[in-house]
Amino acid sequence: YEHGATGAHPRMYTEMLEQPASVERTLRGRLDERFGTAHLGGLGMDPRELRAVQRVKILGCGSAYYAGQMGAQLIEELARVPADAEAASEFRYRDAVIDPDTLYVAVSQSGETVDTLLAVEEIRRKGGRVVGLVNVVGSAIARACDGGIYLHAGPETAVASTKAVTTMFVGFALLALQLGRVRDLSVADGKRLVAGLLRLPGQIEQVLAGGDRLTGVAKTLAAAESMFFVGRVRGYPVAREGAQKLKEISYRHAEAYQMSELKHGPLALISPAVPTVALLPDDELADRNLAALHEIAARGGPLVVVTHEGVDLGELAAERIDVPRNEKELDPLLLTIPLQLLAYHAAVTLGHDVDRPRNLAKSVTVE
Numbered sequence: 001y002e003h004g005a006t007g008a009h010p011r012m013y014t015e016m017l018e019q020p021a022s023v024e025r026t027l028r029g030r031l032d033e034r035f036g037t038a039h040l041g042g043l044g045m046d047p048r049e050l051r052a053v054q055r056v057k058i059l060g061c062g063s064a065y066y067a068g069q070m071g072a073q074l075i076e077e078l079a080r081v082p083a084d085a086e087a088a089s090e091f092r093y094r095d096a097v098i099d100p101d102t103l104y105v106a107v108s109q110s111g112e113t114v115d116t117l118l119a120v121e122e123i124r125r126k127g128g129r130v131v132g133l134v135n136v137v138g139s140a141i142a143r144a145c146d147g148g149i150y151l152h153a154g155p156e157t158a159v160a161s162t163k164a165v166t167t168m169f170v171g172f173a174l175l176a177l178q179l180g181r182v183r184d185l186s187v188a189d190g191k192r193l194v195a196g197l198l199r200l201p202g203q204i205e206q207v208l209a210g211g212d213r214l215t216g217v218a219k220t221l222a223a224a225e226s227m228f229f230v231g232r233v234r235g236y237p238v239a240r241e242g243a244q245k246l247k248e249i250s251y252r253h254a255e256a257y258q259m260s261e262l263k264h265g266p267l268a269l270i271s272p273a274v275p276t277v278a279l280l281p282d283d284e285l286a287d288r289n290l291a292a293l294h295e296i297a298a299r300g301g302p303l304v305v306v307t308h309e310g311v312d313l314g315e316l317a318a319e320r321i322d323v324p325r326n327e328k329e330l331d332p333l334l335l336t337i338p339l340q341l342l343a344y345h346a347a348v349t350l351g352h353d354v355d356r357p358r359n360l361a362k363s364v365t366v367e
């Protein structure tokens with residue numbers, strides 16, 4: 001790994017490496033292995049109130065918004081409650097209908113992002129209930145919410161968010177578990193997910209340990225002017241987060257797309273000059289995703305495939321990055337880590353100051 005002028009690693013690098021410990025802290029004291037559930041006392045909601053929730057609406061900006069999309073997927077899958085995420089920066093301007101049966105969730109690392117804060121205030125002004133998923137204790141968003149879950153990721157100072165994103169995912173998994181277990185999620189499924197969550201820190205460690213092997217692939221991406229990040233359903237927000245990270249610190253154009261939508265337009269852009277980073281978890285959509293990747297390869301598009309150990313890519317010409325298997329609902333977290341590493345190494349290759357990307361501030365607190 002490259003060192004800065006002072007010999008120290010960039011903060012982004014250190015924060016990426018802290019993820020096993022951060023995730024462990026997010027989980028600490030909140031899992032109930034006996035009943036396969038989570039206890040989130042900070043929400044201030046009893047089982048009856050949790051059961052009364054008809055919808056979940058998640059609001060955040062940038063990477064927090066993408067983590068929110070991952071969270072919405074988790075909540076729908078585990079709790080079978082309709083859930084979606086929206087950019088708080090859009091929500092606050094569109095005079096949204098505030099529904100008393102919806103649980104609003106504001107997600108933010110800093111707890112100071114003005115768009116998210118003003119969305120929270122508007123919801124509460126109209127009688128809605130908002131809980132926070134926030135890292136910084138006592139921050140403005142944390143104070144403005146009715147209750148919440150602290151991420152306990154530890155201080156994050158690099159502009160490019162890493163450990164906050166993965167701990168947000170874990171926070172949403174805890175919320176989904178608790179919402180699920182007051183509804184129809186079985187104790188067996190609850191226990192399966194609790195065990196999966198407990199495996200995560202070790203598995204993140206494993207992916208990070210292979211980080212050096214990604215420098216070659218990162219160099220290929222750094223050499224391209226433009227690229228795609230593609231995924232389907234659980235993989236799509238991961239692709240958005242991967243593209244965002246790469247844009248922020250390498251200044252390369254990266255566009256995230258749903259794998260299912262490629263044939264409806266962007267396939268026209270595929271060429272040997274435009275690489276695609278694809279998420280291919282070994283889930284119920286793997287065959288369809290593999291077929292879409294063949295479409296890209298057939299047009300000469302270079303492929304980087306982030307997949308699970310043991311997945312057979314057949315004849316597909318691709319650089320392959322394997323992550324360990326966990327429960328499929330938790331796949332987004334482990335798929336996210338190699339994308340952070342790729343963005344980091346691409347930026348370092350290009351000689352950029354990873355911790356001080358141009359035009360960006362750590363938190364956007366003014367309008």
Ligand code: AGP
Binds near residue numbers: 064160
């Ligand atoms: C992440 O890499 C970004 N720098 C940015 O999108 C960030 O996630 C966003 O501004 C939200 O910040 P917050 O989590 O502090 O609210």
